[in-house]
Amino acid sequence: MIQHEHRELVRLTDAVLEVVGDPASAIEQIAAARHALGQSVIRHVTNKQKIITATLQASADPAHQQLAWRFTEDLMKLRQSTSEHYGVWTMSRIGEDRQGFAVAVRYQRRLLRARIAWEESSVFPIVAELLSPAAQTPRRAAGIR
Numbered sequence: 001m002i003q004h005e006h007r008e009l010v011r012l013t014d015a016v017l018e019v020v021g022d023p024a025s026a027i028e029q030i031a032a033a034r035h036a037l038g039q040s041v042i043r044h045v046t047n048k049q050k051i052i053t054a055t056l057q058a059s060a061d062p063a064h065q066q067l068a069w070r071f072t073e074d075l076m077k078l079r080q081s082t083s084e085h086y087g088v089w090t091m092s093r094i095g096e097d098r099q100g101f102a103v104a105v106r107y108q109r110r111l112l113r114a115r116i117a118w119e120e121s122s123v124f125p126i127v128a129e130l131l132s133p134a135a136q137t138p139r140r141a142a143g144i145r
Contacts, residue, residue, distance in 0.1 A: 001047065001051075002044070002047060002048060002051065002052070002119075002124075003120065003124075005040070005043070005044045005047065006044075006116045006119075006120070008040055009037070009040055009041065009044060009112060009116075010109070010112065010113065010116070012033070012036055012037040012040055013037060013105065013108065013109045013112065014109075015033050015036070015037070016030070016033045016034055016037055016105055017102055017105055017106065017109075018033075019033045020033075020094070020098050020101055020102050020105070021098075021102060027091060027094065027095050030091070030094055030098075031091055038086070041079075041082065045075065045079065048071075048075065049072075051127070052068075052071060052119075052123065052124075052127050053068050053071060053072055055127050055130050055131060056068030056071065056123075056126070056127065056130070058130075059130055064126065064130065067123065067126065071119075071123055074115070074118075075115075078111060078112070078115055081108065081111060082108060085104060085105075085108055088104070089101050089104055
């Protein structure tokens, strides 16, 4: 589920870039693509908190609890960066400087991809192990796929 959401976030970010790069697209189309991405981010963060953060925090292992703290802190930094991006890049400013907006979106996409790579290589294996039947927990690892 979360890995699928990762792919969807990248796809939606690329959709924003595609529409902003098309000179024939109206500002309303950019707003709609941007809104779809924003809504997906909100759902994704909620799912991460329910699945990943909760699983790590429930572990008795202090290393897992520390990872939960880092995971959440880094996620909040990414959300703050996204919020700042939305604040700087108002729809009127996007209309005035589509190229600058595209550069800013590409930067956000790089941050997103780096976050995804870290989560999938470093965090997901630990969470999957904690959610496995062998770990004696009633939850299932299916939530992160």
